[in-house]
Amino acid sequence: MDLEKLLSIQDKCINDNPPACITECPIHVDVKAFIGEVKKENFEEAYRIIKKRIPLVNLIGMICDHPCEKHCVISKDGEAIAIHELERAVVTYGKKAKIKVLPIPKNNKKIAVIGGGISGLTCAFDLNQKGYKVVIFEKEATAGGSLLNITDHKLDSNTIQEEISELEKQGIEIRLSNPITEEDLDNISNEFGAIYIGTGNWSREFNVDPATLQTERENIFVGGKIISKCNSIIQSVFTGRCAAVSIDRFVNEKSLTALRTNEGPYESKLLMSYDYIEKPHRIKHSRVYSKEEAVAEASRCIQCECHKCVKACKHLQTVKLDPKAYIRTINQNERIILGNHYANKTINSCTMCGLCGSVCPSSINMADIIKETRQSMVEKGKMPLSAHDFALKDMKFTNSEYFELVKHESNHDKSTYIFFPGCQLSASYSEEVVKTYVYLTEKLPGSVGLYLGCCGAPADWAGQKELFDSTMGKIQENLEKMGNPIVITACSTCFNNFSKGLKNSRIRSLWEIFLEEGIPEEAKRGNGKTLMVHDACTTREEKEIHESIRKIAENLDYKIEEPHYTKETTKCCGFGGNVFFSNKQFSREVSKDRIKDSENDFLVYCAMCRDLFVLNGKKSYHILDILFGNDKNEISEMNVPTLSERRVNRLRMKKYMLETLWGEKMEINSEHDDIKIILDQNLRDKMEEQLILDSDIKGVIYNAEKTKNSFYNPNNSHILAFNRVINITFWVEYEKTEEGYKIINAYSHRMDVAGV
Secondary structure (H helix, E strand, O other), X not given: OOHHHHHXXXXXXXXXXXXXXXXXXXXXOOHHHHHHHHHOOOHHHHHHHHHHHXXXXXXXXXXXXXXXXXXXXXXXXXXXXXXXXXXHHHHHHHOOOOOOOOOOOOOOOEEEEEOOOHHHHHHHHHHHHOOOEEEEEOOOOOOOHHHHXXXXXXXXXXXXXXXXXXXXXXXXXXXXXXXXXXXXXXXXXXXXXXXXXXXXXXXXXXXXXXXXXXXXXXXXXXXXXXXXXXXXXXXXXXXXXXXXXHHHHHHOOOOOOOOOOOOOOOOOXXXXXXXXXXXXXXXXXXXXXXXXXXXXXXXXXXXXXXXXXXXXXXHHHHHOOOHHHHHHHHHHHHHOOOOOOOOHHXXXXXXXXXXXXXXXXXXXXXXXXXXXXXXXXXXXXXXXHHHHHHHHHHHHHHOOOOOOEEEOOXXXXXXXXXXXXXXXXXXXOHHHHHHHXXXXXXXXXXXXXXXXXXXXXXXXXXXXXXXXXXXXXXXHHHHHHOOOOXXXXXXXXXXXXXXXXXXXXXXXXXXXXXXXXXXXXXXXXXXXXXEEEOOOHHHOOOHHHHHHHHHHHHHOOOXXXXXXXXXXXXXXXXXXXXXXXXXXXXXXXXXXXXXXXXXXXXXXXXXXXXXXXXXXXXXXXXXXXXXXXXXXXXXXXXXXXXXXXXXXXXXXXXXXXXXXXXXXXXXXXXXXXXXXXXXXXXXXXXXXHOOOOHHHHHHHHHHHHHHOOOXXXXXXXXXXXXXEEOOEXXXXXXXXXXXXXXXXXXXXXXXXXXXX
């Protein structure tokens, strides 16, 4: 796995980019954070936050001209958050906050600041924080500059004097009634390492670098209105701060320009979707917000963040990771040579549905990353065998002689089309698969062959690239032997895998065929019934399939409800990525997360989507229920086959089709087919949960009865036996009866035991 490439992808994630209210603030006050604290009624913590960025906070916080507000995203359709009024409330109610002040070691370097206004005071404040001896030269008898001209209720002269006195307590020297002229600069230069001119005007114009505020005289820097050409309070603060950074670097002979790209206002990269957010009116006030009013106004803030993927994806919500953090976790997991790979369970709990990528403004698709990660884990031998064991064994069964079948239509030696129903539809809807095949042979010109098997999706999801490639290669080879017919798929995953993986083969969706060739006469009409359509996640990019399903339903008089996440942004049902087998509890959570999107019954076209929704209590129709007028739609768990029944259904369907359509007998029997087992529903449920099949139980009994390798309990006549199959050990407690073998208990563990 290319870890450098992986890490470069995380840089595309915009979620940790600050919102516009922060980036458009010249000094980047953390607006989001301090409003968040106000929302929690924590004014003192909010004060600590703004004090980190605002010098002379008791002054500037009361009179800032708040350019940030016009960039508030909700102002596009409503009233911007009253950021400045909240700032004033924070200064009013939070300034008693205890703030730990660390002693600042002095560096014995002196800096001159000309002008005791906003810009000069800011520059002096920042340089003092860096350990410089700062002297302010002010021509008037009182420092403060334009601050002294503010006469409205926002500021009083006592506050100004208190803040200036505080600067003097910190060691800043202020020389009042001490004007400095152009002629004085040379003399000052001899005494001070650098000079900052922050006056409202100067006798001549300087040639100034706009990025560093350095003049042609290298030790002189200018700011304030000389540069901003406006009366903006916060802009003057910015020039003083910018100059302080430049002076510090100049004195220490460091680059004045390095790493200063986002200094000052800049456009935020954070993209916000606020269409579904309520935008109440701004809270009105008289002079300063009361605490209650401030909390109410702060509650209007939507706390801007992207997180579109997290808001959409149940997996990202559960693991509490956004793509950037997830990629870091994968990187750490990959770099472990020995020891525990703690992220394995997280990585194997992703459904790989691709929803995150479809909603991400930067198109970061965790499904692709997880797929590559799983492949790397397999290559390194770090993939837990238990995670995908059942899915891979089920795939092996499906592609074995028990189910796989490739045949031309009866009495034909070539195929114009070939129907590939897929393994899960054949397991849940075997009768409808037969009906569909007959429909295709009757409706389509030319002949229609049949291909029973699995497309290899479980191997692809498990990171078993070699197995998946060999499976696709075998399918390609079989299709070529059949004359490369047009492949008709019913399964969305098969359609997706074949469209991407098969060469020289045309792939068509069964649902398009139904729409083109006509709906069966026995189709069940809806009479205006509303169904919420759930699109299979493997059809994100397949607009034709989306439209076909909807048109079929509408033609049969069903009304369609579109959920918020639909078509290219559809959610997963909980089966994808083998999660149904690797993390069954989470699979249920994913299903339930989708179920809550509508009160209406669902319409689906993936067999596993339908089965999982039904298992979790949602009445759901597969499109074949409608097309063939089934009564399965009175939904209960009895309508969903167990894992054992799924295999039996495939086998029976193959036998039935061979016998009725081709007149052939299928003679494949397991050595323990004759073993009859008896078990109650509670044990059946437990077996489903632990992925134990009837055939696994029969295998244990067959082995125990044949080898006598078992434990006998004379107190109750129970027999305890086990059978190890590769890395899985099945244990069964049973007793012999006249009707067969009564199963008392069963369990399994999937692990490798060293030395065994």
